[in-house]
Amino acid sequence: MIQVEHMNKTFKVARRSAGFLEAMKALFHRESETIHALSDISFFIGDGEMVGYIGPNGAGKSSTIKILSGILTPDNGTCIINGRIPWKERKEHVKDIGVVFGQRTQLWWDVPIIDSYELLKDIYEIPTQTYEENLTELTKLLSLGELLKTPARQLSLGQRMRCEIAASLLHSPKILFLDEPTIGLDAVSKLAVREFIRNQNKRHNTTVLITTHDMQDIEALADRVLLIGKGTLLLDGSLSDLMNHRPKEDATLDEIIATLYRDYDI
Template sequence: MLAIDVHQLRKEFTVQQSRGGLKGAFQDLFKREYKHVAAVKDISFQIPKGEICGYIGENGAGKSTTIKMLTGILVPTSGEIKVNGFVPFKEREKFVSGIGVVFGQRSQLWWDIGVVESFQLLRKVYRVSEADYKKRLDELVERLQLSELLSRPVRKLSLGQRMRCELAASLIHNPAILFLDEPTIGLDIVVKTEIREFLKSLNQRYETTILLTTHDLQDIEALCSRVIMLDDGRIIYDGGLDELKARWGKGKEVVLQFADSVTLARLQELTQGLDVAWQVENELSAKVFIPHERANVSEVLARVVGVLQIEDIKILETNTDDIVREIYKSGSAEAKRDLAELQAEGAAAHV
């Protein structure tokens, strides 16, 4: 069953085009010029029930615009959307009872009243029964460690405390789908880890579908098995993290510390026939680069360990953050073509 079904979704905005100089400013007073800007350009994707999917892209790529259309805040220019079986902007009242939304830079809590009072107001908005509300609140308070925060006004909470309360607020009515737009922005590593663990357990226990938009790719690595990548309003990749790493990751780097001095020639001799590159840092330290699918770490180490005495080994792998940064930085036709191929493979795998 699909939680989210999107076909050829497009959103255009009409933007005033200002003319330069004093003369242009004067002309703008009497006759303004406008242009149409497409923020989202005919995208299609499906997310099955119970999946955690990362939705990533640079600033201005169209992530937040997509989330606003999926949650019914914006009306699409064209295309079709079904979320939980509803068209978000048409069946608003029925639709909102099945979704939860957290915008990292906006709050759904009332600023000057206690947190628990905000929760009670949201209970009435979503028409949650008193019994269900109490059961749900007790669970959220325990899982998110909110007991000491319930009586405090929202304005007196730290950012980390407020985000935990925002999460609880979005889950009071036990939604089937949770939309998270930058939920960990500005948080320290401890709070980020707590929120990630909570989201994992929420998904496992209730099969809550989660669409996560973030610039922090550690969130994606910790939570998502699938990622949709946007560039200039278009999807350039839709598939698994493993496939993304396999195609775009530069491989593994292994740093070796030796007990005795070693030369570059000796290391190359030991790994002759393997597609690897050695770099000697000093006479007791060397680094070997092992490309994906051309050699593996165990094969390289097997040849070296049996001959040379090794005191320490460190294995480094290109992380998702580095890969995505490199893709956007390159902006090449080849990069887009490779990603389009991966998108097709990923789409086929999800059918």
Template sequence: MIQVEHINKIFKVARRSAGFLEAMKALFHKEQEVIHALSDISFSIGDGEMVGYIGPNGAGKSSTIKILSGILTPDDGTCIIDGRVPWRERKEHVKNIGVVFGQRTQLWWDVPIIDSYELLRDIYDIPKTYYHETLSELTELLSLEELLRTPARQLSLGQRMRCEIAASLLHNPKILFLDEPTIGLDAVSKLAVRDFIRRQNQRHNTTVLLTTHDMQDMEALADRVLLIGKGRLLLDGTLDELKSHRPKKDAALDEIIAALYRDFEI
């Protein structure tokens, strides 16, 4: 289903010190730092797998998700998803994927949620009968009935995230990319979202790639873990293998594992 081979992505970031003089200097000579967001990333994910993609901030998780969803084009390497290259066949590719960015929204801010859903129905060209059946199922499973007539800007973060997940599933995608979908949610909302994602995988055999900083999300959802650090894929295995890691000769892996112990409380 998902085959990633030797993906590389570099960003150039402008740097300058504070002050008017430094700003004037930057007009004529820009200082740039090269950031290796992804370095030789390779992995494969089969149909119906639920995979956790974890690592510290700035490790390259979101960059990977954006490449897989066709938003970014890598500098090198290949990526085949369901027989398509995401950034070359984007229109056909997005018909089969759902994407949720915890800090981005696909809902229109000032209109009721149901209006956003109706627009998405037109964008994805979803048949009306199928759309209403899917919306009814998602409304029941995610408890959206009281939210559909409310503008997105008037929803709490937890309510909005439930609506975002429903929006990404209206067209019944084969693959679901979740980039920190439970960020900022309370305990009850997190449990509801986790339960729904697991149920979606079991009912529809949906392939799920999940990035998160919440280890309970990993334990509840991921059957397999990909660990990334400083743009490199450091570990591909189970959560138990990650927990049982002992310091080895790979200093980069040891450093990232130590950070995970601090941040994730493994």
């Protein structure tokens, strides 16, 4: 269960013009701009739901995921996940969640994948029997096999993402946060990842929140969509609700989203 109410987050970003003189000025007087990453965000996600979180670059999607994961602290507002405040009870909270950032890694670069998994076993204090059962299941479902003996730096992007997803699920989390998990993947790898996420949700009732720019991910996985733009939640509804905004009868989901971006000026 995820309950977010009136959550806000701002960042200060340094700004300066190009050139040596501007760099020297910045040593003594640094200009900054306040960015409102999230503005009065509220939503509820129930157990076992699969929710797509969409919006343009800079809309606030990753900031939301980082707050829900306990990495960032909001300026104000409330966030309760399974009865805990993520950034205040982080050690207990992370035992219930799995996180995959498409452009970040939790695998150690120069060692075989299985060594990273063994370290994660110790970090999460996973019982040996549970770890071995989960590893066996994930290896089979994600076709890891020989990949477990290979250093992360020698894997292709698609292979590494399968290993990343497995790493996030070794401790049997109740909630899975996926931040662009299919970015840069080929068609075959995308289909494999989507199928695995669907099965994980059905078999274990795992709650999934996925951010992506690939609308096929949304169509394949999400029962519900949250649309965010300029830090503000603009739409919360089912895929059929989203289709009601189509500009023409045969419009694709990409065209519908592009129309919404224009309508909301984001």
